[in-house]
Amino acid sequence: MTSSYQFDHNAFAADLQSNYAALSDGEESGVRVRVAGRLMLLRRQGKLAFATMRDSSGEVQLFALSQVTEEFEAFSKLHLGDWVGVEGEVVRTKRGELSVKVATWVRLAEALHNFGDKWAGIADFDLRYRHREADLWANDLSRRSLLRRSQVVRSVRERCWSQGFVEVETPILNPIPTGAAARPFKTHHNALDAEFFLRIAPELWLKRLVVGGFERVFEIGRLFRNEGVSPRHNPEFTSLELYAAYWNYEDMMTFTEELVAGVALDVLGTTEIEYQGRQLSLSTPWARRSMTELASEGVGEEVSVHTPRAHLVKLLAERDVEAHASWGPGRCLEELFGATMESTLWDAVFVTGHPVEISPLARRDPNDELLTQRFESYAAGRELSNGFTELIDPVEQRARFEDQARLAAAGDDEAMIIDEDYLRALEWGLPPTAGLGVGLDRLAMLIADESNIREVIAFPTLKPLRD
């Protein structure tokens, strides 16, 4: 059989399995179908041959007989991994396996390499990540995790749409990297002879759309940060960022917990999930605890952003954290929380009330001028989302950017740069607005029960091979 350019396929393996579940052993349905997929196993027995064929829905056995099957010899010599299109009757073999009894068939493509050990699959991480196409055939779990990631993104998108959010796209090539604290990737546009940075966050663009009258917007897209690679960090990752005019951070927390719990419900059917062998609750409402309270609990005494810096520095030193000269009390408080309590936050929880010092785009808390109306959600000891009531005052925003510029001058190479276009946008009037960012890879990890971010990214960033 030579290969074909096309195949008229009219049935999926999984549908056959369910539609003919009642077919008894040795019974023939009288129905002819055309299926296509890849050969995963092939067992020849003299003038019979049995093959396991997999398509995107599942698996079904192909049953070939020399008396029935065209080109039987060639069929029985197909290779594992070959793509075939088959026409034949749906039957159940005497031994009870639902099968398509092959009348005619065509090889659609030939596999020149195998897909790993048929028991063990492919275990080598390097091979799995560099050749995901082979990994997907060899390992059920890889297929499942990437499928779940897709379901997570779909669910997030549909839930945002259903709440009246408009999906938008903002520039990836940015003249200045802003909206977050991170090192950027740099590139160059030849015709414009201009330096550009790949975005580290879409935040400022999205708020400019709110200024423009899009009261509810969101963007799902790739962000790029020139930081270390780890089981929880890929240089390019996917975020959901979303803004709602007239909301404050409490409204946004409610939205966030319902979104995440809803995604779990959509994909897994429950908000009480199992993660890495341990029960984890995403059920609403999530606990809300202030960073001040958590840091105090962590160090065993009352601390706050009003505690003298020298004392906070001492408490950090006791935990082997060396305070940088540019850190004020706010940053020290956050570091104390990070060093003591962050990794213990297992069930979904909101941490609220971040210091102004570390929140240059968030609106101050009217009850404490050194804190903001900000939250981060945590699950499995990791940050899952970040949101706040947006700072809308252009004068204060300029002062906050200038504070960041001073940090940069003091050696903090991740401090934010002044964005004049954004300040001008604020001068046209941003209504009271709350914003949210969610790391979708992190969310996908949680839902797919994966501990390595690479398992939920089809083609993770790897070091190019060289000698």
Add this chain to the structure above:
RNA sequence: GCGCCGGUAGCUCAAUUGGCAGAGCAUUUGACUCUUAAUCAACAGGUUCCGGGUUCAAGUCCCGGCCGGCGCACCA
């Protein structure tokens, strides 16, 4: 970036103290009319990641490099 661990046939893995590089699956050939990782028989398959070094002898020990896993750091 730092530390620990790893890289052996196409795939999954062995190889004792430094002593002839092996198995299963896949591939190739043959047998087999209800198999289920089919089974049975046979053939073939190697730059032991790369480059040096020590040694009578290196997959194994030492040095350098490449790639990966985990931890730390940075961050989401």
